[in-house]
Amino acid sequence: xxxxxxxxxxxxxxxxxxxxxxxxxxxxxxxxxxxxxxxxxxxxxxxxxxxxxxxxxxxxxxxxxxxxxxxxxxxxxxxxxxxxxxxxxxxxxxxxxxxxxxxxxxxxxxxxxxxxxxxxxxxxxxxxxxxxxxxxxxxxxxxxxxxxxxxxxxxxxxxxxxxxxxxxxxxxxxxxxxxxxxxxxxxxxxxxxxxxxxxxxxxxxxxxxxxxxxxxxxxxxxxxxxxxxxxxxxxxxxxxxxxxxxxxxxxxxxxxxxxxxxxxxxxxxxxxxxxxxxxxxxxxxxxxxxxxxxxxxxxxxxxxxxxxx
Numbered sequence: 001x002x003x004x005x006x007x008x009x010x011x012x013x014x015x016x017x018x019x020x021x022x023x024x025x026x027x028x029x030x031x032x033x034x035x036x037x038x039x040x041x042x043x044x045x046x047x048x049x050x051x052x053x054x055x056x057x058x059x060x061x062x063x064x065x066x067x068x069x070x071x072x073x074x075x076x077x078x079x080x081x082x083x084x085x086x087x088x089x090x091x092x093x094x095x096x097x098x099x100x101x102x103x104x105x106x107x108x109x110x111x112x113x114x115x116x117x118x119x120x121x122x123x124x125x126x127x128x129x130x131x132x133x134x135x136x137x138x139x140x141x142x143x144x145x146x147x148x149x150x151x152x153x154x155x156x157x158x159x160x161x162x163x164x165x166x167x168x169x170x171x172x173x174x175x176x177x178x179x180x181x182x183x184x185x186x187x188x189x190x191x192x193x194x195x196x197x198x199x200x201x202x203x204x205x206x207x208x209x210x211x212x213x214x215x216x217x218x219x220x221x222x223x224x225x226x227x228x229x230x231x232x233x234x235x236x237x238x239x240x241x242x243x244x245x246x247x248x249x250x251x252x253x254x255x256x257x258x259x260x261x262x263x264x265x266x267x268x269x270x271x272x273x274x275x276x277x278x279x280x281x282x283x284x285x286x287x288x289x290x291x292x293x294x295x296x297x298x299x300x301x302x303x304x305x306x307x308x309x
Contacts, residue, residue, distance in 0.1 A: 009037070009106070009293065009294040009296075009297075010034075010037025010038050010041070010101075011101065011239055011286065011290075011294065011296070011297045011300045012239055012284065012286055012290070012297065012300055012302050013037060013038060013041055014041075015284050015302055016038055016099060016101075016237050016239060016302060017038065017041045017042060017045070019235060019237040019280065019284075019302065019304035020042065020097040020099060020235045020237050020304075021097070021235050022042055022045040022046070022096075022097065023045075023096065024045065024046055024047035024049070024050055025046075025047060025049040025050050026046070026050055026051075026096035026097065027050070027051040027052075027053070027093060027094070027095050027096050028042050028046075028050075028051070028052055028053065028095065028096055028097040028098070028099070029052075029053040029054075029055065029082075029085060029091065029095050029097070029098045029099070029229075030042065030052065030053070030054050030055070030099045031055045031056075031082025031085060031098060031099065031100045031222060031226075032055070032056060032082060032099075032100055032101040032102065032105075033054045033055065033056040033061050033062070033064075033065050034056065034058075034061055034101060034105040034106075034107065035061065035064055035105070035106075035107055036054075036064065036065060036068055036069075038099055038101060039052060039054055039065070039069075040068075042097075042099070043069075043072070043074065043075070046074055048073075048074070050074055051074055051075075051076070051090075052069075052074055052075050052076075053075075053076050053077075053078070053088070053090050053091065053095075054069070054075060054076070054077045054078070055077075055078050055079075055080055055081075055082050055085060055088075056079070056080075057079075057080065057081050057082075057128040057129040057213075058105075058108065058128050058129060058130075059079060059129070059130060059131060060107070060111075061105070061107075062077060062078075062079040065077045076090045078090075081129070081218055081222075082100060082218070082222045082225075083217075083218040083219075083221035083222040083225060084221075084225070085098075085222065085225050085226065085229060086225045086228060086229055091229050094229060094230070094231040094234070095226075095229045095230050095231065095234055096230075096231055096233075096234045096235070097230075097234055097235045097236070097237070098226040098229070098230060098234070098235075098236050098237070099237045099238075100219075100222060100223075100226070100236075100237070100238045100239070101239045102215070102219060102238065102239060102240045102241065102245050103215070103240065103241045103242070103245065104116050104128070104209060106296060108128070112180075113125075114126070114130075115135070115136065115137075115180050116205070116209060117180065117205070118180050118181070118183070118184035118199060118201045118202075118205055120180070120181075121179055121180055121181030122179065122180050122181075123135075123137070123178065123179065123180075124136045124137040124140070124177065124178055124179055124180050124182075124183060125137070126205075126208060126209045126212045126213070127212060127213065128213045129213075133212065133213075134212070135212065136208045136209070136212050137176065137177060137178045139208070139211065139212060140168055140172065140176075140177050140183075140208075141172060141176050141177075145165045145166060145168075145169045146165070148161075148164075148165040148168055148169070149161040149162045149164070149165035149166075151207050151208065151210075151211040152164055152165065152203065152204055152207040152208070153207075154207070155206065155207040155208075155210035155211050155216070155244065156203035156204055156205075156206045156207025156208070156210070157203060157206075157207075157243075157244070158203035158204055158207060160190070160191045160194075161207075163190055163191060164186075164187055164190055164191065164204055167186055167187075167189075167190040168183075168186065171186055180205075183201065183204070183205075184199065184201040184205075187200050187201040187204050188200045188201060206242070210244075215245075216244065216245070216248065219245060219248055219249075220248060220252075223236075223238070223248075223249065223252045224252075227256060227276055227277060227307060230307035231307065232307055232308065232309040233306065233307060233309075234306070234307045235280070235304060235305070235306055235307075236277070236304065236305045236306075236307070237302065237303075237304045238302070238303050238304075239300055239301070239302050240300070240301050240303075241299050241300055241301075242299060246283075246301045246303070249301075249303050250283070250303065253277055253279050253303060253305045254279075255273070256275065256276045256277040256305070257275050257277050257278055257279060257305075258273050258274060258275030258276075275308055276307065276308055277305040277306065277307060277308060278305060278306050278308055279303070279304070279305050280304040280305055280306050281304060283301050283302065283303050284301070284302040284303075284304075285300065285301060285302075286298065286300050
């Protein structure tokens with residue numbers, strides 16, 4: 001087992017795999033391979049007729065998947081965004097389960113060179129897929145002040161977004177912001193330490209990361225694609241780590257469950273849409289024991305739904 005696997009602890013492993021209700025001959029897709037903790041658990045439940053499809057945006061994650069599973073005939077691997085799962089020929093036969101572990105992974109956070117964390121000074125990159133798209137530094141170099149503020153407010157839920165955006169634009173007139181340390185220091189100097197136990201740049205880094213990787217758009221498209229690809233009885237299991245993601249997942253499952261949204265007073269209620277999903281149980285959270293071992297799991301939420309005929 002490599003160092004990555006020793007450092008990486010899959011979140012809510014047993015709960016997620018149980019939620020998928022894996023059967024030995026099924027076909028499952030892990031759309032966020034990471035370092036493979038969930039994937040190995042699913043694979044251990046498959047027989048020779050089972051199939052495990054692995055996707056990840058991160059080239060390093062795909063390289064790890066190939067190193068681990070290239071010789072296993074049950075496994076197929078694809079570098080790409082889970083939002084595009086329907087474009088993969090291996091998915092065409094339908095899926096018995098889809099697992100999505102949303103957000104940045106521990107290996108990405110722990111590798112300072114990726115620029116996700118303010119804990120070490122590094123290039124301000126933040127791209128999950130380093131083969132395409134613009135980095136956080138490139139975004140900050142050209143975006144208008146209002147756009148930067150909007151990103152920090154919408155995706156980082158940063159209430160001092162305008163103040164931070166103004167400071168960023170003033171600083172870049174002197175020199176571009178290209179390092180994580182520069183940005184973290186600028187934010188701390190601009191707003192001070194407002195929340196005990198939390199670095200003042202936490203929300204700024206979150207907002208930029210989500211924007212650079214178009215994470216919420218990918219989640220929206222990925223949820224829809226998953227339902228389209230699931231067979232009747234197939235399960236969708238989604239682990240999210242902050243309220244923006246979890247609200248999207250919760251609302252999606254509710255909408256796909258055929259519940260009628262409120263209509264206008266005095267008018268007949270709108271016709272209920274055809275249900276494609278049913279929620280399986282309530283939202284699940286990590287146990288106290290898990291949080292004690294892996295503090296990064298503390299904000300995790302798992303939701304499971306089943307595809308209807």
